[in-house]
Amino acid sequence: MNNVYYKNIVNDLKFVYSENNTLSIIFKNNDTLMGVVGEFNNNLKELEKITNTSIYSRGNSILIKSTPKKNEIVKNAIVFLFDQFINNGAIEKKDIISSVNKFMIEEKNDKIEYIIKTPKKSVIPRSEKQKNYVRALRDKEIIISSGPAGTGKTYLAVAVALTMLLDKKIERIILSRPAVEAGERLGFLPGDMREKVDPYLRPLYDALYDLLDFEKIQKRIEIGDIEIAPLAFHLNEISIVDFDHTDVVRHPLVSKIVKAYSDQNFKK
Secondary structure, three states, X not given: OOOOEEEOOOOXXXXXXXXXXXXXXXXXXXXXXXXXXXXXXXXXXXXXXXXXXXEEEEXXXXXXXXXXXXXXXXXXXHHHHHHHHHHHOOOOHHHHHHHHHHHHOOHHHOHHHHOEEOOOOEEOOOOHHHHHHHHHHHHOOOOOOOOOOOOOHHHHHHHHHHHHXXXXXXOOEEEEOOOEEOOEEHHHXXXXXXXXXXXXXXXXXXXXXXXXXXXXXXXXXXXXXXXXXXXXXXXXXXOEEEEOOOHHHHOHHHHHHHHHHHHHHHHO
């Protein structure tokens, strides 16, 4: 046992390094262990396939056998999944992929800076373009993004905006779009202004509810921290404005928003 040493990194996990390039991760809570390994060890099998390592479940431990470098990558991935299960109560396939990418792609760049931590889950950009997008959302004041559906444009923007709101870096989030759809003007649609615009903002709502509890979102809307209104209402406002759908980029009101921002910024 002289060549075995123990290191506690988090309270519920213990790491045991052995001389034969074997690393054991010992769990104090068996329910958490089951959540991490997955049904029929499916999470470990997926992790094993991605990292090209040998991973076994033994009692209350996970055993990793590979090169020292890969052992560390898998260890960090399992710690990431452990944290994901504790915070969200479940682990999805995308989390396993993210847990590995987080430590395999240019470790020196430390992808932690790209993690978007929200109360319900951590969001990690999966591609270089998504990382650049997140960096721009954090560093720039106006961002116009276009691309195919399902590439994370709305979701990442909402995630960054929500974290900035919760960290009190901004005072409110405005969800908006042009007040015209399918040839109809909002004035002729039933309901108040929010009810008129809501159907067109469903992807934004879905992202919000995925990142923060429903009750907390509703409370933020009630007190005005999150506002829903047509694009034309914000010509003289400076906030995070999330425009939904590609027709917005071509809409003449976008140029007015940018001009209003430019004029107000110039006055400062």
